[in-house]
Amino acid sequence: MPNIAPNLAFPLVSIIICTSDRHDFLAKALKSLELLSYPDFEVIVIDSSSTTQTSEIVHSVTSNNSLTVKLLKVEPRNISYSRNRGIKLASGSIIAFFDDDAIPPSEWLEKLLFSYTIHGDNCAAVGGAVRDLTRPGHPLQFCRGITNLFSETIAIRPADAVDYNQANGFWFNGLMGTNSSFRKDLLEKINGYDEFFDYFLDETDVCLRLIQAGYEVHYADVTVNHYPQPSHNRIDQKHLTCWYSLAKNTTYFAFKHGFKKFPFVMFVARLILLITHRCLLRILRLKFTHHLPNSTLLKYIQQTFYGIRVGWNAGIKLHKGNLNKVNFSEETC
Template sequence: MKLSIILCTYNNADSLRLTLKELSRCELSNIEEVELIVVDNNSPDNTSDIFKQVKSLYKYKINYIFEPKQGLSNARNSGLERAAGEYILFTDDDAKIPANWLQIYLDKIQQYNPDCLYSKISVVWEKPIPLWFIPEYRPFFVCLDYGNNDLMIEDVHHEFFGKNFCIRKDVLDGFGGFNPKLGRCGDRLIAGEETLIYWKLIKSRKKTIYFPDAEVGHRLKKREYEFSNMRKMYVDSAYSFFYLSKLTTRRTWGGRPLYPLKVSFKALLDHLSNLIVSLLKNDSRYVKYNKIQIAKHLKVLSLWIKNHAIK
C-alpha cells in the first residue's frame, strides 16, 4: 500500500462528518493504494456514530481507532502504529478536502520520491472576518502559502502544519513518531510536535518538497472567531516555545535554556514600545496584538524562572 491517511479527531463531530464525506468523494486511479485511519482521541461527543454513518460511502479501506490517552501526539502515534502505507498523509477533522487531493499526492510521490511533502492551507471564512483580525494572526489560523511553484525545502523557515503534510512512514518511525509531551491535549492549545519533526527533517537533510497543488481549507470552529481564543493560543504557545527550547537548545544555565530568555526579553521591549505607538494611534487591533504578545513572553519568563517541566 502506498498511502495511509491519518485523521485524528477530538470532540468535533459535525465538522468531522463533512471532512469524511469529502474524503469519500476523492478520485483515485487505484483504490488499493490508499487507506484511511480515523483516530478518535477519547471524544465525549458522537464521533463514533459519525464514523459508522459514513463508512459505507467509502470505496477504499477505512478503519476506526479509539485512543483513550488524551493528546494529539498520542492519537497520531496510535494511527502511525496501525498504518500499512509507505507514506503517511495527515489531516484534521476541520479540513475541507478537494476531490483530487489524494491523487495529487500520489502523483507527486511518484514524481519526486520524497521523504516529506506538503501543500497549501487556506482559511474557510463561513462568517465575517472578525474586526480584530490582522495578518500577524495567520499562522494561528494554520494558513500556509509559499507560492505557486514546487520548492525543495532545505531551511527551517518553511514549516508545515499537520492539516496537510505527508511523510515516509519509515522516516517518521525513525524519528520516534510525535513527541507526546508536545501537541494539543483536550482544551490545551499547545503545539510544537510538527515543528520538531520539521526540524529533524531539515537537520537530517531529508528530501522535503513543498508544492501548491493540493490545497486544503481550514473550517473554523465557533470559538476561533473569538479574540479570547486567539489570546489563549498565544499564551499557550509560550509552553510550546519553552519546551522546544529545552529539547533542542545546547546553551543552558541552571538546567534552563538561554535562548527563550534572550528572545523573550527582546520581544517584551519591542512589543512594549509598539504598544505605546498603537495606543497613541488609537489602533485597537494592534493594541490587542501587542498585549497578547507581552502576555505570551511574560509567560515564557515565568516558565523559565520555574524551569517548568514537560509533563
C-alpha cells in the same frame, strides 16, 4: 512510484484524522474522502472526544458507502500522542494527515505522491497549501511556509520561493498539519512525534528533525480548504484558550533546537520577544476585540507564564542530558 512502494503502482496511503468533539464537521470531512480519485487509501480516525458521538458518526458514514475507517479512542487531548497512535495503526507506506474541519480536492493524494516521485529517495515529507474558507476572500493560511530554530514562521511564500532543506540551517521547510504527508518508515526512524507538543509546533518539530536527519521536506501544488471550527483550544480564530500550550511549546522548541546556536543572553532575549508577540500582546488585544473581563485576561497571562516555566524546565533538562524523552501527554490547556 519508486522508493515509496516499489512493487505497487499505487502505494497504499493511510489518511489519519485526529478529532475531538467536532462530530458534525468530522462527518463532512469523512464524506469528502469518498470523492478522492486515488484508488488505494485507508482512513484512520483517532478520537479524543469526551462522548461516544464520534463512533456513531463513523458508523453512520461508513454504513452508507464503501469507505473503510479504523477508529481508535484515546484518552489525552494531545495531538502528537494521537498522531503517534495513528502511525502505529497505519498500513500504508505514506501517512497523510488531514483535519476534521477541512475538505481536500479530489486529486489531493495524487498531487502529494507526485512530489515524492520527482524528488526521490531523500524526500521524507510533502505538503500543500491551506486556504481559510471561513474568512472573506478565502485567504491562504499556509503556502510553502518556512520556520526557524526558534519557531518563528513565514507562513506564506510564492511558488518560486527557495527551499530550505539544509541539515545545519537556521530556516527550514515546514508543513501545516491539515495538508501534510510523510513516509512512514522515516517517521518511525525519528521516533515519530514528540509528545511534549500537545498542541502547536508538533509537525514543525517533525519536519525539522527529518531535515536534520539528512532528508528533505517538499511542497505539492495542491490546496486543502479549511473551515476552522471551535475546539477545546480556541473559541474562535482570534480568541484562543491554549496559551499554556503555546508558551510551553514555544519555549521548549527554542531550547530543543536553538539553544546551542546563540549566546545565552541573546537566546533569552529572542525567546522573550517571541513569546511577547505570540502570546502576551495577543492576549491583551483580546481586551479590545472580544471585550473580555480582566479576570479572564489575568487567567490567560497566568497560563502563559506557567507554560514558559514548564517549557523552560523541560528544555534545560534536555541540555543537561538527564532526559532522553520528555512526555507530557497528560498536560492540556
